[in-house]
Amino acid sequence: MPPMGGDLSRLRQLNALTVIKTLRGAEAATLSALADRTGLSRPSTKEVIDELSAMGWVEEIPPASGTMGRPARRYRFRADGGHLMGLDIGAYHIRAALADLDGNVLAETRRPAHPDAPLEDRLAAIEQAAAACLGLSGLTMTDLWTVAVGTTGLVNAEGRVIMSASIPAWRDLDLEGLLGKMFPCRVLVENDSRLAALAETRRGVARDARDVVFLHIGRRMGTGLIIDGRLHRGFGAAAGEIVMLPEAGWRDGPEDLNNSAIVPEGLPPEDAAGFTLAAARDGDPTAQDAVARFADKLAIGTAAAVLLLDPEIVVLGGGFSRSADVLLPPLRSRLERVCLRMPKLSGSMLGDECVVLGAIDYAIEHLDQLFFAPDAPALRPPVRPATSSMGPNPA
Amino acid sequence: MPPMGGDLSRLRQLNALTVIKTLRGAEAATLSALADRTGLSRPSTKEVIDELSAMGWVEEIPPASGTMGRPARRYRFRADGGHLMGLDIGAYHIRAALADLDGNVLAETRRPAHPDAPLEDRLAAIEQAAAACLGLSGLTMTDLWTVAVGTTGLVNAEGRVIMSASIPAWRDLDLEGLLGKMFPCRVLVENDSRLAALAETRRGVARDARDVVFLHIGRRMGTGLIIDGRLHRGFGAAAGEIVMLPEAGWRDGPEDLNNSAIVPEGLPPEDAAGFTLAAARDGDPTAQDAVARFADKLAIGTAAAVLLLDPEIVVLGGGFSRSADVLLPPLRSRLERVCLRMPKLSGSMLGDECVVLGAIDYAIEHLDQLFFAPDAPALRPPVRPATSSMGPNPA
Numbered sequence: 001m002p003p004m005g006g007d008l009s010r011l012r013q014l015n016a017l018t019v020i021k022t023l024r025g026a027e028a029a030t031l032s033a034l035a036d037r038t039g040l041s042r043p044s045t046k047e048v049i050d051e052l053s054a055m056g057w058v059e060e061i062p063p064a065s066g067t068m069g070r071p072a073r074r075y076r077f078r079a080d081g082g083h084l085m086g087l088d089i090g091a092y093h094i095r096a097a098l099a100d101l102d103g104n105v106l107a108e109t110r111r112p113a114h115p116d117a118p119l120e121d122r123l124a125a126i127e128q129a130a131a132a133c134l135g136l137s138g139l140t141m142t143d144l145w146t147v148a149v150g151t152t153g154l155v156n157a158e159g160r161v162i163m164s165a166s167i168p169a170w171r172d173l174d175l176e177g178l179l180g181k182m183f184p185c186r187v188l189v190e191n192d193s194r195l196a197a198l199a200e201t202r203r204g205v206a207r208d209a210r211d212v213v214f215l216h217i218g219r220r221m222g223t224g225l226i227i228d229g230r231l232h233r234g235f236g237a238a239a240g241e242i243v244m245l246p247e248a249g250w251r252d253g254p255e256d257l258n259n260s261a262i263v264p265e266g267l268p269p270e271d272a273a274g275f276t277l278a279a280a281r282d283g284d285p286t287a288q289d290a291v292a293r294f295a296d297k298l299a300i301g302t303a304a305a306v307l308l309l310d311p312e313i314v315v316l317g318g319g320f321s322r323s324a325d326v327l328l329p330p331l332r333s334r335l336e337r338v339c340l341r342m343p344k345l346s347g348s349m350l351g352d353e354c355v356v357l358g359a360i361d362y363a364i365e366h367l368d369q370l371f372f373a374p375d376a377p378a379l380r381p382p383v384r385p386a387t388s389s390m391g392p393n394p395a
Numbered sequence: 396m397p398p399m400g401g402d403l404s405r406l407r408q409l410n411a412l413t414v415i416k417t418l419r420g421a422e423a424a425t426l427s428a429l430a431d432r433t434g435l436s437r438p439s440t441k442e443v444i445d446e447l448s449a450m451g452w453v454e455e456i457p458p459a460s461g462t463m464g465r466p467a468r469r470y471r472f473r474a475d476g477g478h479l480m481g482l483d484i485g486a487y488h489i490r491a492a493l494a495d496l497d498g499n500v501l502a503e504t505r506r507p508a509h510p511d512a513p514l515e516d517r518l519a520a521i522e523q524a525a526a527a528c529l530g531l532s533g534l535t536m537t538d539l540w541t542v543a544v545g546t547t548g549l550v551n552a553e554g555r556v557i558m559s560a561s562i563p564a565w566r567d568l569d570l571e572g573l574l575g576k577m578f579p580c581r582v583l584v585e586n587d588s589r590l591a592a593l594a595e596t597r598r599g600v601a602r603d604a605r606d607v608v609f610l611h612i613g614r615r616m617g618t619g620l621i622i623d624g625r626l627h628r629g630f631g632a633a634a635g636e637i638v639m640l641p642e643a644g645w646r647d648g649p650e651d652l653n654n655s656a657i658v659p660e661g662l663p664p665e666d667a668a669g670f671t672l673a674a675a676r677d678g679d680p681t682a683q684d685a686v687a688r689f690a691d692k693l694a695i696g697t698a699a700a701v702l703l704l705d706p707e708i709v710v711l712g713g714g715f716s717r718s719a720d721v722l723l724p725p726l727r728s729r730l731e732r733v734c735l736r737m738p739k740l741s742g743s744m745l746g747d748e749c750v751v752l753g754a755i756d757y758a759i760e761h762l763d764q765l766f767f768a769p770d771a772p773a774l775r776p777p778v779r780p781a782t783s784s785m786g787p788n789p790a
Contacts, residue, residue, distance in 0.1 A: 154735060163735075210630070211629060211630050223703070225703065225704075227622050227623070227627065228622070228623065228625070228627075230623070232622065232623075232704070233705070234606060234704055234705020234706065234736075235605070235606050235705055235706060235707040235736075235738065236705055236736040237705070238705040238735045238736040239703060239704055239705040240703065240705075241702045241703075241705075241735050242699065242702050242703050243702075244698075244702050244733050244734070244735060245695075245698055245699055245702055245733060246733060247642040247643075247695055248642075248699075300640075300642055303639075303640055304637065304640055304643075304699040304703065305703055307633075307635075307636045307637050307638075307639050307640055308618070308620065308634060308635065308636075308637050308699065308700055308703060308704070309620075309627070309629055309634055309703070310628070310629020310630055310631055310632070310633040310634040310635075310636075311629065311630060312630035338639050338640060338641060339639070340549060340558075340633045340636050340639060341629075341630075341631040341633040343630065
């Protein structure tokens with residue numbers, strides 16, 4: 001705790017943070033509206049807005065044309081003051097998305113990948129995806145403030161992938177360090193299911209929920225947990241791995257859908273589960289049996305999470321979220337048999353973009369921490385943050 | 396957020412809270428030591444100590460006799476300024492413990508109960524246990540500042556017992572309201588496994604751990620979760636109920652131990668499991684088979700919790716904690732087969748007192764919130780807090 005003296009500048013900073021928080025991701029607002037929403041006096045609000053405008057965080061926007069009389073001045077957060085990139089590195093794909101400081105997506109790229117591709121090939125593909133995404137917006141690497149990456153596997157707090165069942169090349173790999181050499185800014189690496197869970201609470205069906213179980217269901221099955229409004233990593237960053245519980249049967253869970261008797265020979269393996277789910281929707285009894293077997297397994301792991309955590313909402317996300325209409329009813333009936341309190345059950349609306357959007361939201365959290373947290377250093381103008389001393393980035 | 400002006404008194408309060416926090420539950424300290432530990436200047440520390448002494452929260456203690464020269468003055472928190480009571484209301488027992496504001500236990504009582512006792516009888520027994528506990532210290536009901544109660548069942552945020560498998564009379568019962576009529580102070584009611592988990596992090600083997608899975612194992616099986624340093628209740632206060640997962644088999648888990656072939660006829664049912672556990676410790680193969688079957692079930696529910704939450708430590712508490720030496724090795728070997736990261740595994744040292752101690756710690760948290768939280772009203776002298784307007788207490 002700081003000593004009592006000299007803390008008026010500190011209070012001014014806290015007031016500035018309140019104003020910034022009110023403006024982030026919102027419409028432009030007048031001084032009176034800002035004073036209302038923040039509880040600050042109008043003179044204090046004016047003082048803060050002047051300071052933030054001088055720094056470059058806030059700008060006045062021109063009045064709407066055709067307005068009669070003298071309209072009140074309106075101010076907005078300069079979300080275009082910097083750029084972030086989200087990357088989703090899966091076994092079979094690489095996605096990149098470029099966003100402004102409010103998380104609005106400006107450009108996206110996607111390219112296929114092979115699970116067994118050698119490390120150099122995968123890194124080259126990542127660089128291509130990122131460069132193409134920047135090119136779409138006429139930007140370059142040096143415009144990036146932060147890159148956040150979601151990938152499959154156990155990722156520790158330093159961004160090292162301890163193990164990954166889906167990408168053999170990811171094994172005890174300092175991915176944050178490797179990508180730090182590719183980008184001239186801070187790179188953050190986190191487990192993909194966790195980032196997808198974050199996206200659901202920031203912009204998806206779990207928006208503003210404090211306790212969320214996110215089911216990341218597709219070729220692989222995983223979970224991401226939001227507890228008391230925060231991403232839950234656990235003591236050793238190994239939280240969310242209910243897939244390992246033998247009694248839930250999640251490790252080979254999708255095989256029920258991949259190998260159902262109705263899947264035609266020659267169908268690419270990545271389309272098999274979708275074929276079974278579509279046939280079940282159309283009433284095929286063999287497909288419905290396969291869905292029932294899959295739902296049995298899905299329900300065991302989900303019930304364990306619901307009984308332990310009592311979340312407000314369970315979100316079915318990942319590749320199978322397109323078939324939430326087929327999967328949620330049997331999941332619901334099974335959960336109702338054992339759960340003391342039923343959470344809300346929803347299918348994700350973010351589809352295949354859940355991880356890359358979560359990566360962007362994670363990058364925003366990081367920047368908010370650097371610039372706008374109550375315990376951040378004194379407020380400073382919007383300039384790309386120096387790469388952390390933790391990372392090996394040559395910048 | 397408050398406006399900028401007039402916040403020096405606010406800063407003085409924050410400084411006072413820092414000093415109080417440093418003194419709580421600790422040895423008496425000199426001004427220099429306090430200034431060191433808090434980071435405040437020595438004049439600020441002196442000012443705060445004078446204010447707290449005038450209020451009655453802090454007192455100077457006499458120098459140790461036989462000290463040479465002029466010893467520095469030392470100060471301590473006046474833990475004896477108020478009194479708390481913890482109650483543990485189980486199906487078969489009622490425990491009461493009286494404590495000072497630092498949670499030091501001053502007196503304890505325990506009496507048996509019957510699961511099927513009518514509500515009035517159980518309430519009368521609670522009042523007897525509490526009165527006897529106060530009598531041991533020469534105190535009366537009016538000396539109590541807060542009473543916290545742990546009981547079996549699903550307890551909602553308002554202290555209503557929604558359901559209880561062990562106490563039939565506890566069914567959709569406003570227990571907080573009923574006990575509020577018994578005590579002339581604020582009464583708080585919470586699930587017993589959660590309070591026991593809290594006690595482990597405040598004074599037990601999980602002291603200071605941020606993520607804890609507490610196994611409450613005995614005649615009944617339950618869990619209490621501490622996540623990121625806080626008691627986890629869940630959205631509808633139904634967290635921790637992995638006992639309901641059929642695949643874990645916890646609901647009849649203890650029957651493996653109660654009904655093993657070696658239990659002599661005529662042994663009271665409450666001693667059967669202990670008999671089997673003791674025989675297993677002594678090498679009886681039939682008893683060891685029963686323990687192995689029980690450990691299989693215990694491990695499924697525990698693995699679900701560990702895989703989902705990745706806790707720092709798992710504590711085996713409750714009645715069976717006396718047999719932790721018998722139960723932990725088979726639990727450990729089963730968890731090692733499936734868990735990605737093994738947490739620390741420990742037996743509780745709090746024994747049968749875990750719930751009543753947790754209730755005391757819960758009452759302390761409540762008082763800290765009233766008196767010493769950063770967002771509490773202005774610092775005030777130690778006087779029994781008024782009963783909350785939420786409770787129906789007639790005071």
